[in-house]
Amino acid sequence: MLKEIAMSQYVSNPVNDKGFVDWSSEEDSIWHELVSRQLGLIDKCACKEYLKGLALLDLPVDRVPQLPEINAVLLRETGWQVEPVPALINFDRFFNLLANKKFPVATFLRSRDEFDYLQEPDFFHEIFGHCAMLTDPKFAEFTHIYGQLGVNATSKERVYLARLYWFTVEFGLVKENDQLKIYGGGILSSPGETIYALEDERPLRADFDIHTVLRTPYRIDIMQPEYFVLGGIEQLYKLSKMDLMFHVQQAMKAGLLPPLFEPKEVTHA
Secondary structure, eight states: OOSOOSOOSOOOOOBOTTSOBOOOHHHHHHHHHHHHHHHHHHHHHBOHHHHHHHHHHTOOSSSOOOHHHHHHHHHHHTSOEEEEEOSOOOHHHHHHHHHTTEEEEEOOOOOGGGSSOOSSOOHHIIIIIITTGGGSHHHHHHHHHHHHHHHHSOHHHHHHHHHHHIIIIITOEEEETTEEEEOOHHHHTOHHHHHHHHHOSSSEEEEOOHHHHHTOOOOSSSOOSEEEEESOTHHHHHHHTSOHHHHHHHHHHHOOOOOSSOOTTOOOO
8 A cells, every 4th residue: 555556456346335345255265264374373473452453353254354344343442444445546545544544445355376475455464464453542543643644745755654654554563571573464464474574583673763764675575674673562652642754854864774685676597
């Protein structure tokens, strides 16, 4: 959702006037397999706020959940809603939705050809990866303020804000009783990265620093070479009460840090 792409191979399923999608039996089967394998990993890997939120959502395993089911829980807990969108949306709509406590959800599921990884956020990524955290008031408030900032930001400022979202909402880690846990939806919807983020020796895991985060480049098509670790989810809430745009301006003046990955176009013979 955080970048504008010209084309997508996926098309969102239509949503009727009651907010329901006519999911196929094949899509129900894909959802079942995606959820079943991820449930086996997250109990020991996800943070307590995510696990509490997942229990509140009580997602079905044998079929794809419907948007009104998700909305009933989010509205009760934090006043948020999910909003069906096409496969890809631009920055303007993305920030406007968040600013109005609406989380964009594309109503398509990945194909079996891209079962383990796809660059585009599908229904599983958005619902299973993100919606549990939106039941947490501190996390929900951070996301709301983030959207409001993005609405009024310039195009260049939005690129820096995108890094904040990437290293928190998508790929954030948090310390919990001296153990590393996951709260980022991009990790929690990926079996491979769930294990990699916590156990692999290759990625760096640094304490969260707003100035560093805003200046750190990322790529969407690789396992992340670096993760930033919060001291607790309340740190996000405190962050939302700071003058974040001041930090964006400071980061823009300082410029980007050297990337920890090769450019996408570089290949070796």
